[in-house]
Each structure stands twice: as C-alpha cells, then as structure tokens.
Amino acid sequence: xxxxxxxxxxLLAFLVAAxxxxxxxxLSWRELYHAFTGTGDPDPQSAMIVHxxxxxxxxxxxxxxxxxxxxxxxxxxxxxxxxxxxxxxxINSGAAAAAMAVIVLIQxxxxxxxxxxxFFGAAAMALAVYALAWRSGTSSLxxxxxGIGLSSxxxxxxxxxxxxxxxxxxQRAMVWLAGSVYDANMIKVRLLALWLIIPVxxxxxxxxxxxxxxxxxxxxxxxxQPVDRVRGLMIVLVxxxxxxxxxxxxxxxxxxxxxxxxxxxxxxxxxxxxLPVAALVGACLVVAADLxxxxxxxxxxxxAGIVTGLVGAPFFAYLLWGRRHGHG
Amino acid sequence: MTDRRAGHMTATDxxxxxxxxxxxxxxxLAALSAIALGTVAMPPSTVTAAIFQFDGSRDHLLVxxxxxxxxxxxxxxxxxxxxxxxxxxxITNNPLASPGLLGINAGAAFAVVSVMSLFGAGIGDLYIWxxxxxAAIAAxxxxxxxxxxxxxxxxxxxxxxxxxxxxxxxxxTTAVLIFDQSTLEAVRLWTAGSVTGRTMAQxxxxxxxxxxxxxxxxxxxxxxxxxxxxxxxxxxxxxxPVVWRGASVAIVILLAGSAxxxxxxxxxxxxxxxxxxxMxxxxxxxxxxxxxxxGGALLVVVADAAGRLVFGSQxxxVGVTIALVGAPFFLYLARTxxxxxx
Numbered sequence: 001x002x003x004x005x006x007x008x009x010x011l012l013a014f015l016v017a018a019x020x021x022x023x024x025x026x027l028s029w030r031e032l033y034h035a036f037t038g039t040g041d042p043d044p045q046s047a048m049i050v051h052x053x054x055x056x057x058x059x060x061x062x063x064x065x066x067x068x069x070x071x072x073x074x075x076x077x078x079x080x081x082x083x084x085x086x087x088x089x090x091i092n093s094g095a096a097a098a099a100m101a102v103i104v105l106i107q108x109x110x111x112x113x114x115x116x117x118x119f120f121g122a123a124a125m126a127l128a129v130y131a132l133a134w135r136s137g138t139s140s141l142x143x144x145x146x147g148i149g150l151s152s153x154x155x156x157x158x159x160x161x162x163x164x165x166x167x168x169x170x171q172r173a174m175v176w177l178a179g180s181v182y183d184a185n186m187i188k189v190r191l192l193a194l195w196l197i198i199p200v201x202x203x204x205x206x207x208x209x210x211x212x213x214x215x216x217x218x219x220x221x222x223x224x225q226p227v228d229r230v231r232g233l234m235i236v237l238v239x240x241x242x243x244x245x246x247x248x249x250x251x252x253x254x255x256x257x258x259x260x261x262x263x264x265x266x267x268x269x270x271x272x273x274x275l276p277v278a279a280l281v282g283a284c285l286v287v288a289a290d291l292x293x294x295x296x297x298x299x300x301x302x303x304a305g306i307v308t309g310l311v312g313a314p315f316f317a318y319l320l321w322g323r324r325h326g327h328g
Numbered sequence: 329m330t331d332r333r334a335g336h337m338t339a340t341d342x343x344x345x346x347x348x349x350x351x352x353x354x355x356x357l358a359a360l361s362a363i364a365l366g367t368v369a370m371p372p373s374t375v376t377a378a379i380f381q382f383d384g385s386r387d388h389l390l391v392x393x394x395x396x397x398x399x400x401x402x403x404x405x406x407x408x409x410x411x412x413x414x415x416x417x418x419i420t421n422n423p424l425a426s427p428g429l430l431g432i433n434a435g436a437a438f439a440v441v442s443v444m445s446l447f448g449a450g451i452g453d454l455y456i457w458x459x460x461x462x463a464a465i466a467a468x469x470x471x472x473x474x475x476x477x478x479x480x481x482x483x484x485x486x487x488x489x490x491x492x493x494x495x496x497x498x499x500x501t502t503a504v505l506i507f508d509q510s511t512l513e514a515v516r517l518w519t520a521g522s523v524t525g526r527t528m529a530q531x532x533x534x535x536x537x538x539x540x541x542x543x544x545x546x547x548x549x550x551x552x553x554x555x556x557x558x559x560x561x562x563x564x565x566x567x568x569p570v571v572w573r574g575a576s577v578a579i580v581i582l583l584a585g586s587a588x589x590x591x592x593x594x595x596x597x598x599x600x601x602x603x604x605x606x607m608x609x610x611x612x613x614x615x616x617x618x619x620x621x622x623g624g625a626l627l628v629v630v631a632d633a634a635g636r637l638v639f640g641s642q643x644x645x646v647g648v649t650i651a652l653v654g655a656p657f658f659l660y661l662a663r664t665x666x667x668x669x670x
Contacts, residue, residue: 082484083424083491132663144423145603145662149655152596156651163520163645167513171506178502254495261488302503309499313492317473320488 001273004266008280012062015284019058019291020050024298052186060184061290061304062283063192064245065255069282070203071241072256073263073275077210078234079140085256086242088144089235092253093151094125095246096177097158103173104165111183114176119247125150126239130232137228139217143235179252179305181290192248199240203275206233210271252289252305255282258316265319285312344615347608351622358626359403362633363395393528400535401526401590402628402646406597408538408587410624411545412580413598414605414616418556419576420483426599427584429490430577433593434497435466436585437519441501445511455518456533456589463585469493471577475570483559486573521594521647523632534586541582542621548576549614556613594647597624600658607665627654 021032027046034042035050071086079088086092098121102109130138133146162170209230212220220227242256263278289307296302363375370387377383378391409427416425428434439462440455470493474486505512517524551572554562562569584598605619628646631653635644 081422081424083422083429083487088424132659135663141423142662146659148424148599148603149659149662152600152651153655155595156648156655159520159645160648163516163648167509170516171509171512174502174506174512178506257491257495300507303506306499306503306506309495310503313496313499317489317492320485320492321473321476 001267005276005280008277008284012280012284012287015287015291016058016062019061019287020054022291022295023049023054025049056184056186056189057181057290058287059189060181060192060248061286063189063196064181064249064252065259065283065286066200066279067192067196067241067245067282068252068255068286069259069263069278070200070275071238071245072258072282073260073271073278074203074210074234074238074241075256076260077214077271078231078238079144080214080216081140081144082261083257084144085253086238087151087253087256088147089238090125090129090147090151090154091122091239091242091246092251093154093158094121094123095119095243096251097121097154097161098124099176099250100158100161100165100173103176104161104169115247118250119243121154122243122246123239125154126235126243130235138231140231143231175303176250177305178303179250179308180293180301180303181249181286182301182303188248192244195244196241199237200279202233203237203241206230207271207275210234210275214271250303250305252286252308254305254308254312255285258312259285262316262319344609348615348618348622351619351626355403355622355626355629358629358633359399362399362402362629363391365633366395366636397526397528397531398523398632399629400528400531401523402632403625404531404535404538405523405587405591405594406625406628407542407621408583408624409594409597410601410605410620410627411542411617412583412587413600413624414602414613414620415545415548415552415576415580415583416598417602418552418613419573420487421556421558422483422487423603424599425487425490426595427580427588428494428593428595428598429487430580430584431466431470431490431493431497432463432581432584432588433595434494434501435462435464436460436588437515437593438462438466438497438501440518441504441511441515444514445504445508453530453533456530459589460534460537460585463588464581466493466497467577467581467585471574475574483573517643517645518592520645521592521650522643522645523591523628524643524646526590530590534590537582537586541579541586544575544579545583545617545621548572548579549612549617552576552613552617553611556611592647594628594650596647596651596654597627600654601627604654604658604661607661 017032020036021027021029027035031046032050034040035047038047075084075086075088076082095118098117099114102114102117129143129147129150133143162173209225212223212225213227213230217227259278259282260274262281263274267273267277285308286304289311290304292311293302293304293307360372360375364370364372368390374387375391378388382388382392412427416427416429417423436459439458443458470489474489551567554565554567555569555572555576559569601624602616602620605616605623609615609619627650631649632646634653635646635649
C-alpha cells in the first residue's frame with residue numbers, strides 16, 4: 001500500500017514536471033531545471049513561462065483534483081451510492097445556474113463575480129437540499145431525492161437561459177461549465193490552498209467515521225456513531241471542498257465520481273487508504289487532463305473538464321474490465 | 329394484497345384500480361383541453377369533429393396538423409420516458425438511475441451533433457433515425473460493458489458502465505459544440521427537450537417502437553419486482569437476472585431511444601416520475617408500470633400546455649416546464665412520504 005502511495009506520488013510529480021515543460025514553447029528537462037531553480041543562467045523568457053504561466057496553472061489543477069476527489073469520496077461513503085458525486089447535493093446544478101445567469105444576463109461580467117456566483121450557487125443549493133431533507137434527522141435516500149428535485153429546478157433555469165440567451169454568451173458559458181484552469185495565477189493558488197487546508201485535514205481525521213457511515217444508519221448508530229451529526233459535517237466538508245473547486249475551475253465533472261472508484265479498486269475498502277489514494281488519483285487526473293487539453297490541438301485549448309471525460313472514461317473502463325482479477 | 333409502504337388511500341388493489349381510472353380520465357381531459365386551448369381557443373366539439381369528421385376547415389387543419397401531433401408526441405414521450413425510468417431504477421436498484429444512465433441521451437445527442445457538425449444542419453427528419461441509432465448503440469455498448477467481468481454479476485457493472493459511456497459521449501458532444509457555433513445554434517432547442525412543430529409523420533415513425541415497448545414493459549411487471557430486489561434475491565427466487573436484465577434493457581432502448589429521438593433528451597420525466605409513482609402506489613411493478621405510463625404522459629402534456637398558455641410561446645422548451653411543474657410536487661412528496669431510512 002505504501003508502495004502504491006509512493007508510485008502515485010512519483011506519477012504526480014512526473015505529470016507536474018511534464019506540464020511545466022510542454023506547451024506552445026517546449027523546454028528540455030535541463031532548461032526546465034535551470035528555469036525552475038534559477039541556476040545556470042536561465043533564459044528569462046522560459047523562466048517567466050515556467051514561473052508565471054505554467055506553475056500556477058499546474059498547482060491549481062493539482063489542488064482542484066485533490067478537492068474534487070476528496071469531496072467525491074466522502075459523498076459516495078455518506079450517500080452509500082456508487083453513482084453519488086458532489087453533484088447529488090445540487091452543487092453542480094446550483095453553480096451552473098448561477099454562472100449561466102451571470103454570463104447571459106450581465107454584459108462582460110468580471111471573473112471574480114463569476115467565481116463568487118459559482119461558489120454561492122453551489123453552497124446555496126447544498127444548504128437548500130440539506131434543509132429540505134431535514135425532518136427530525138436526515139436519511140441518505142431523502143437527501144438524494146431532494147437533490148434530484150432541486151437540481152432539476154436549477155437545471156431548468158440553466159436550460160432556459162441556454163435556449164434563449166445570446167448564442168455567443170451561451171457558448172462562453174459552455175466553456176466555463178465544461179471546467180478549465182486556464183486563467184490561473186499565484187494569488188488564486190494560495191487562496192485555494194489556504195481554503196482547502198482545513199476541510200482536507202478534517203476529512204483525513206474523520207476517515208473512521210466514513211468507514212462506519214458507509215454501512216447503514218442502523219449499524220453506524222449501534223456502533224456509537226451520531227449519524228445525523230456526522231452526515232451534516234460531511235456534507236459541509238463536501239460543499240466547502242467542491243464549492244471552492246467549482247468557483248476556480250468551473251464544472252470539472254467525472255473526477256469526483258471516478259477517483260474514489262479507482263482508489264477502491266486499488267486499495268480495498270478501508271477509507272484510511274481510499275481517501276489519500278483517491279486524492280492523489282484526482283490530482284493526477286486533472287493535471288494530466290489539463291496538460292493533454294493544452295498540447296493535443298494547439299493553439300486551441302480543450303477545457304480540462306472535457307478531457308477528464310475523454311481520457312478518464314476509457315482509463316476507468318480499462319481498470320474495471322481490463323484486469324482479470326478485480327476485487328468484485 | 330396490501331402494501332404497507334403505499335398510501336392509505338391506494339393500499340388495496342381496488343383502490344389502485346380506482347386511482348388508475350381517475351388518472352386515465354384526468355389524462356384524457358388534459359389532452360383534449362390541451363388541444364382545445366391555445367392562441368385560438370375552440371370548443372371541444374370542434375376538436376372531436378376535426379379528429380373524427382375532418383372537413384378541411386382552418387380550425388380542423390389547425391387541430392390535425394399542429395396541435396394533435398404535438399399532443400401525441402407529448403403522450404408518447406411522457407409515457408415512454410417514465411416507464412423506461414422505472415425499469416432502469418428496478419434493474420440497477422439505484423434511485424439515481426434514469427434512461428440517461430444507459431447512455432441513451434448522450435448517444436442520441438452525440439449522433440445528432442456530430443452529423444450536423446459534419447454535414448450541416450439541414451438534415452430534416454433524418455435526425456430522428458440518427459438519434460435512435462446513437463441511443464441504441466450507446467445503450468448496447470453500456471449493456472455489453474456492464475455485463476462481463478467481475479463487476480458484471482451485480483448491478484454495479486451496469487451503473488458504472490453507464491456513467492463511463494455517458495460521460496465520454498457527453499464530453500465529445502461538448503467539445504464539438506464549443507468549437508462549432510452554428511451546430512450549437514441548431515441543436516440547442518432540441519437538447520433542451522421540445523415537442524414544438526412535431527409532425528404526424530415523425531410521431532408515426534417512432535410510435536410503433538414505443539407502443540411495443542409499453543406492452544412488453546406491462547408484461548414484464550412481475551419480473552421487474554423480483555429484479556428490483558437485487559441480483560442475489562432474484563437468483564434465489566429462481567429468476568435468471570442476466571436474461572431478464574437484458575430483456576429490460578432492450579425495452580428501455582425501444583422506449584427511451586424513440587422518446588429522445590422524437591423530443592430530445594428530456595431528463596426529468598424518467599428520473600422523477602417513477603419515484604413519485606412508487607411513493608404513491610407502492611413497490612409492485614405490476615402497478616408501477618401502468619401508473620408511470622399515465623403519470624409521465626400527463627406530466628408532459630400539462631407541462632407543454634403550461635409552456636404554451638402561461639409563457640405564451642409556442643417554442644418554449646417543454647424540458648424546462650416539466651421541471652417547473654413536476655419538481656415542486658416531487659419535493660413535497662419526498663419530504664412528506666419518505667420516512668424510512670435507506
């Protein structure tokens with residue numbers, strides 16, 4: 001297991017280095033090393049490309065991947081549903097509706113407004129789902145169903161705007177909705193990193209609770225877990241994590257769904273292992289997706305959210321069906 | 329036979345039969361008034377006369393060429409999506425399942441979008457066959473992927489395969505649309521789900537598939553109840569889950585594929601109507617299927633009429649109004665009816 005963690009970390013480091021090196025201006029490994037460390041008289045242009053353009057973007061992709069995968073892992077455990085991802089809490093549809101409204105209704109919205117709309121749309125929907133599902137306690141099924149209902153209302157709003165809005169605005173909104181990390185800078189990276197520290201730490205401290213709540217409400221209760229309180233805390237964590245990811249990068253789907261499944265396939269059922277492995281897998285997925293989206297059809301940049309689907313889906317299929325002896 | 333999870337009013341077969349008859353009357357009433365009402369309101373006698381004694385007048389033409397095809401499309405699509413959603417939820421034991429999970433919507437959308445992007449938007453009625461073909465191929469791939477290997481023994485395989493294929497195709501579709509504005513312009517009303525401007529010929533193209541699927545689904549009811557208990561229970565009750573799951577998937581392809589081909593990817597009906605029906609009539613699929621057929625049709629007819637009358641727009645996408653009409657009712661039910669934990 002430790003070997004797997006090391007291997008994944010090495011893979012992530014390799015992907016990060018490759019993302020720094022490849023692009024419209026490709027650098028050799030030696031040039032990259034000099035530009036990155038500032039030793040050996042580096043070319044100022046490549047130093048600028050590495051430090052100001054590619055590094056923030058790679059770090060942002062990495063953080064977004066960690067956030068989405070952690071949120072997805074928690075959601076699947078709490079909802080006890082293999083299809084569950086942060087989207088079942090209405091996070092995606094809320095963010096999409098808010099962002100679509102901002103893009104279509106406001107002339108040339110500032111990026112900060114778009115991000116705020118994304119985060120608050122997501123948070124408001126998650127809160128509404130949880131509040132409506134609360135009837136002297138919650139149940140996972142009720143949260144899922146209320147999530148479906150509220151999401152469909154928000155999606156109806158998004159669909160309405162996309163059917164009647166200005167076609168250029170709709171297309172811009174689609175790019176945002178597809179999810180990408182193209183306008184990264186160091187301030188954004190630091191903010192997101194600070195923002196993620198507390199929820200990610202909390203998630204890692206509470207893996208034992210995930211092992212329990214995954215079973216069923218009754219079993220978890222009889223093992224002494226305050227189920228409603230844990231579920232509430234976990235939903236707050238998911239909202240904070242994926243809301244932040246959505247705000248900086250739009251809707252990068254599939255990572256939250258597939259990273260936990262890949263992790264479970266690799267390390268079995270204990271969340272103490274699933275959570276770190278899923279976080280690493282998620283980071284690798286988003287970093288790789290952004291890299292591929294940048295270099296596959298230059299100068300066009302394919303949004304990372306589309307590449308996660310295009311590359312992640314076949315890879316996941318291979319993991320599930322390609323190997324003879326799965327864990328069932 | 330009583331069912332404790334059903335509401336008190338409909339807890340007996342007699343009660344269910346009564347509710348079914350009432351729903352049927354309501355549906356006929358809604359369909360007739362949807363034909364009668366509109367920018368030009370006409371008395372019900374004109375409507376029946378136009379259908380049974382067509383005389384070529386302007387009103388009769390309006391009924392037979394514009395309103396009737398639209399209502400028929402709404403009826404077909406509503407019942408097909410709701411029934412196929414119920415089947416999907418039964419065979420996957422998953423409340424999040426809908427026909428879209430089989431890749432139906434994603435496959436249809438990808439086929440239509442890619443062909444339009446390659447050959448231009450002027451493909452006429454051909455898009456119906458494209459959508460049907462895309463939906464069928466995607467669903468068959470999902471079923472094949474989901475049925476072999478270690479995960480294929482449980483419903484998990486189908487669920488994950490569906491998520492994978494749907495994500496892959498949706499990503500491809502989005503990639504095409506982001507770079508091709510004219511195709512986006514041409515398909516965005518279709519992708520919102522719409523029954524506007526459907527012709528009798530289009531409805532007639534898919535009607536046989538949907539009707540066959542509905543009859544087959546009604547016959548399958550008992551087996552669906554068993555399947556909905558999970559693969560292990562179904563096997564121990566002497567059922568071959570693989571065979572019946574395959575048959576169910578074939579029916580879903582017929583129903584939902586045709587529905588999406590006719591009216592675009594409408595998500596809400598297939599996901600929510602089965603939940604509403606189960607919360608009201610219980611978990612016996614011999615009842616769930618017919619109630620879904622009527623309930624889905626009623627929802628789409630009412631939502632389409634609401635779009636025309638309230639918003640005053642002939643082309644208001646029915647996918648939007650369906651959610652506006654259906655979601656509040658569903659939320660109310662989910663909050664009040666769902667006491668047990670899961």
